[in-house]
Every structure is written in structure tokens, then in C-alpha cells.
Amino acid sequence: MTTAMGAALRRIQLGNALSAFGNGFTVPYLYVYVAKVRDLGASTAGFVVMMLAVAALAVLPFTGRAIDRRGPLPVALVGSVLAAAGSLGLGLSGSEPLVIAAALALGAGIAVIQPALATMIVWCSTPVTRSRAFATQFFLNNLGLGIGGLIGGLLVDEHAASSFVRLFSIEATMFLVLGATLATVRLPRSPKVADAVPSAARPEGAWRALLTDRRMMWLCGLGFVLFFACYGQFESGLAAYATEVTRISPATLGVALAANTAAIVAAQFVVLKVVERRRRSRVMAMVGVIWTVAWLAAGASGLIHGAHAVATVLLISTYALFGFGESLLSPTAAPLVADLAPSSLIGQYNSAFALVKQLALAVGPAVGTLMVGHGLYAAYIAMLVLCALGITVLALRLGRMLTPVQDNPHAVIADTRGAECPPTAREAVAAVA
Numbered sequence: 001m002t003t004a005m006g007a008a009l010r011r012i013q014l015g016n017a018l019s020a021f022g023n024g025f026t027v028p029y030l031y032v033y034v035a036k037v038r039d040l041g042a043s044t045a046g047f048v049v050m051m052l053a054v055a056a057l058a059v060l061p062f063t064g065r066a067i068d069r070r071g072p073l074p075v076a077l078v079g080s081v082l083a084a085a086g087s088l089g090l091g092l093s094g095s096e097p098l099v100i101a102a103a104l105a106l107g108a109g110i111a112v113i114q115p116a117l118a119t120m121i122v123w124c125s126t127p128v129t130r131s132r133a134f135a136t137q138f139f140l141n142n143l144g145l146g147i148g149g150l151i152g153g154l155l156v157d158e159h160a161a162s163s164f165v166r167l168f169s170i171e172a173t174m175f176l177v178l179g180a181t182l183a184t185v186r187l188p189r190s191p192k193v194a195d196a197v198p199s200a201a202r203p204e205g206a207w208r209a210l211l212t213d214r215r216m217m218w219l220c221g222l223g224f225v226l227f228f229a230c231y232g233q234f235e236s237g238l239a240a241y242a243t244e245v246t247r248i249s250p251a252t253l254g255v256a257l258a259a260n261t262a263a264i265v266a267a268q269f270v271v272l273k274v275v276e277r278r279r280r281s282r283v284m285a286m287v288g289v290i291w292t293v294a295w296l297a298a299g300a301s302g303l304i305h306g307a308h309a310v311a312t313v314l315l316i317s318t319y320a321l322f323g324f325g326e327s328l329l330s331p332t333a334a335p336l337v338a339d340l341a342p343s344s345l346i347g348q349y350n351s352a353f354a355l356v357k358q359l360a361l362a363v364g365p366a367v368g369t370l371m372v373g374h375g376l377y378a379a380y381i382a383m384l385v386l387c388a389l390g391i392t393v394l395a396l397r398l399g400r401m402l403t404p405v406q407d408n409p410h411a412v413i414a415d416t417r418g419a420e421c422p423p424t425a426r427e428a429v430a431a432v433a
Contacts, residue, residue, distance in 0.1 A: 008185045009124040009133060015181035016117055017140035019080075020173025023110075023168045024148020026087070029156055033090075033164045034099060044096055048103045053362045055107030059357040063112050065206065067347025073187060075347075076116035080179030084108025084172040091168025093244050109175070111358065115350035122346055123187050127409040130338060131276045131331035139268040140329035146261040206348050215401050216340050216349060220356045221334060222284065227357045229291060229387040230322055232364015234260075235382060238298065238318070240372040245302035246315045256319040263323030271327045277410040280332040281399025287325040288391030294321035295388055299381035323394040336365040339406050 026033075035045035066075050086106025093099045097317075102402075117137070127134040157163040210216060242248050242256065277281045301314035334353075341349035371380040399407055 003320045005376070006124075007412055008187060009121065011181055011185045012033075012117065012120050012124065013133075013136055013140055014323055015178040017144045018174050019178040020141045020144030021081075021148040022087075022144075022171040022177075024145040024150075025152035025155075026090075026171050027145065027149065029164065029167065032158065037158060038099065038159050039393065040096055041423045044099070048360075051100055052107035052110075053064040053358055055104045056357065056358045057362065059111050060115070060351050060358060061183070061209055062353030063115055063354075064345075064348035067116055067351065068206070068345060069277075071187070072116040072119035072123070072183060072347060076113055076120065076182050079109045079112030079116060080175050080182070081109070082377055083113060084175035084179075085109070087168050087175060088172040091165040091172070110356065113178070115347060115354045118334060118338075118350040119347050120182075120185070120187065122350075127335075127339055127405065129329065130335040130409075132272060134334040135268055135272045135327075135331040136388070138326070139265065142261050142264045146265070185378045206213040206345055209342070209345065210348055210352055212338065214351070215398070215406075216337075216400050218394070218401060219333070219336060219340065222391065222398060223353055224360045225390050225394060226284075226287070226329065227281070227360030228367075228385050229295075229391065231357075232360050233368045233384065234322075236362065236365030237372050238369020240369055241298065241302065241377065241380065242315050244372065245377050246298075246311050247308070248315055249264045252312060252316075259316050260284055260319040260323040260326075263320040264327050266325050267327040268330070271324075272331055274362030275328055276331055277372070277408070279399060279408045280336050281407055283328050283332045283394050283403060284395035285399075287328050288388050288393075288395060290325040290364055291322055291391065292388040292393075294318045294325070295381055295384045297321065299378075300386070300413060301333050302377060302381075306423050333338070336402075336406065339409070 031045045033045075033404030034040050034048050035042050038316060040286055063075065082105055086102045086104070086109055089105060090099060093102050118134075121133050121137060122130065155163060156167060239253060242253055243250065248256075298313045298318040301311040301318070304311040304314070337349050337353045338346060368380065371377075371383070
């Protein structure tokens, strides 16, 4: 990586960390704010949370097209301003229509930022350095969210609406800081490595090209199961199971969420050294194994009666195991999306994968809360154990579709060391085709 690319990547990561820090101020308190502080009721609060996902689903199909035609930087700047306006609007709105409109703006802005940032990271990295770049992004996201949430908890007062206005104002400011930081980034204008910067005109029928890419479609299916079985359950089905079946207190649930963040922060770079030279498909298969153990621990926590301490430890271990699995996932899935994409469709592929994640985050909570709410506890755990095992099966099958450089860029570079030029991702794909 050149010095210029490294400097650009550091600024991108800094802006990303600051926006995550700002987001952490409000994420845990949005429901309480709408329902109780603004006194708009639980149904309105639930609808507002849903609007965040609806807005994302509405804009993501068009985001990739904008990124590939205009570049990721202008799209990220628009997203930052939109998210800042939505966040500030939430803090200042006191009526239901205004709160919903602000939530739509916030959800759309965040949805636009995510694939734009991912594309910028791809532009400023190589197939070999990409895993570390995405792992760093994931680490800083979680660290920022965690610190922001802790500080936000010290500032918030449920009985003072002004304290929430302060939190949303801080979040809005951090989105603007993200935009200002990104505006100083000098992205490479010509390809430094193959497939890192769009160099060809974006073909007509981009969605058709993506949908006929068998590897990408398989990865999207795997991604849906991954996000459904983990992120889609954190604050919905699993939280309901923990409080209703394992019978832990909300405070202990907060400890469990902290254990998840702590596992990510503690393990990310230790894990990265181990996995970045291994096949990505096998690392994702290992995530399925780890999450199978996590869901079995969650199920066991609800079966133990008379040993509440043991049940609590099992439940907290579930969240910690999820965090460990996430630290394995961050340097594999997102870099693989980039390495599968043709140079002119990187934004489209990133947006498609973000869309799959949003779909899973929309479906997951609905299914989880419905099953737990109707007392289908055993079926709920069984379903998610099967999903986790399915992750392993899908990942191993995907591995058989990938070229060696897509599955493990480090190994290919090592094998070709001493040659005049190592094979690129595009050359490997062309050889297989």
C-alpha cells in the first residue's frame, strides 16, 4: 500500500470511528425517548425503529448505482448530511409525523454511508491488506458504539427531554465530522491494484450481472443466514428469551451486551493474525460452529432451574461467543464481497450485501419476538441452532466455488513470491472462466 493510500485509509477509519461514537449516544435510548420522553407511546416507538430499516431498504437498491457512477465520496457526504439532519430532527421533534420523518432521514443516511465507506476502504486497500482494513473498521465501530453508549448513559435523564436533545445533537455533530473528515480524503484516481478502483464503464443491466453471479448469490444467501442468526436476534428474540426464560434482569442483560463488545475488542486483532492467512470460507464455517455452541448455551440457560448463577453465566457466554464469532467474520465476508466484484460494480456489490443485511435485520427480530412471545422457546433455539449449522454448510460449499485468490489472497501471494508478478483477482477469475 502506498503512503497516500495509507493516509486516506486512516482518515476514513477515523471518520468511521467518530460517527460510531456519536451513534452510540442514541442507539440504546431511541425507544425510551420516543415512547416515554416524547410521550408518543410504545406503538409509535416501535414504528419509528421500524422506519429506520424501511428507509434503508428503500435507498440501498439505488445506492450502488450512485457509488459506481459518481464515486463513493460524494455519496458518503450526502449520507452524512442526511443522517445528521435526521438525528437532529429526532432530538427536536415532538410530534409523531416529525419523529417518523426524522427517523426516515436518519435510516436512509446511515444506509447510504455504509456501502460508500466500504467502497472507499476497497479503493484504499489491496486484496492482501483488505482483511485487516475491514477488521479495523469493525473494531473501531464497536469500540465507538461502546464508549458512546457508556458516556450517553451518564448524560441521559429520562425525566429531562433536554438531555436527549443533547445526545441527538452530539450524534448529528459526529455525522458532520464524518463528512468533514471524508472531504479531506484524496482517493486514488487510477488503479493501484486490479479490481480496487473502478476503471471500466459501468455496464448496463448491473443488477442482472450481479444476480447471475453464482458466487455472489451464494455469499448473499450465507450473509442472510449469518445476520439473521446473530444481529437479527440481539435486541429482540434473544433479549426476550433472556428475560422471560432465563429470567435475568435488564441490568444483567446490559452486562451480557457489554461482554459481546468486550469479546470483539479483546479478540479482534489477535484473531486477525490467526485467520488472515487461512481460507475465508473455512473461517466463516468456523463462525457457524462457534454460534452453534452459543445457541446451545442459550438454550441450556433456560433449562437450568435452581442454579440461577449458572444460567446467567451461560447466557452471558452466549453473547461473548457471538462477539468472538463476529471478530472472525469481519475480516472475511466484506473483503470477499469486494474481491468477487468486477471493477465497475464494486459499489453495486457492497450495496447488495448491505441490502441483504438489512433484510435479515428486518426479518430476524420479527421472527424471534413472535416465536418467543408465543412461548415457542424450544422451537426458537432449535431454529437458530439449525441456522448456525447451516452457516457452516453454506460456507464450505461457497469455498468450493471460489478461486484460490478469492478464498485466501495471502496464500496465493506467498506461493507466487519470487515470480515476476503475483496473479490478481481478475486474472484468477479469468483463468477459471
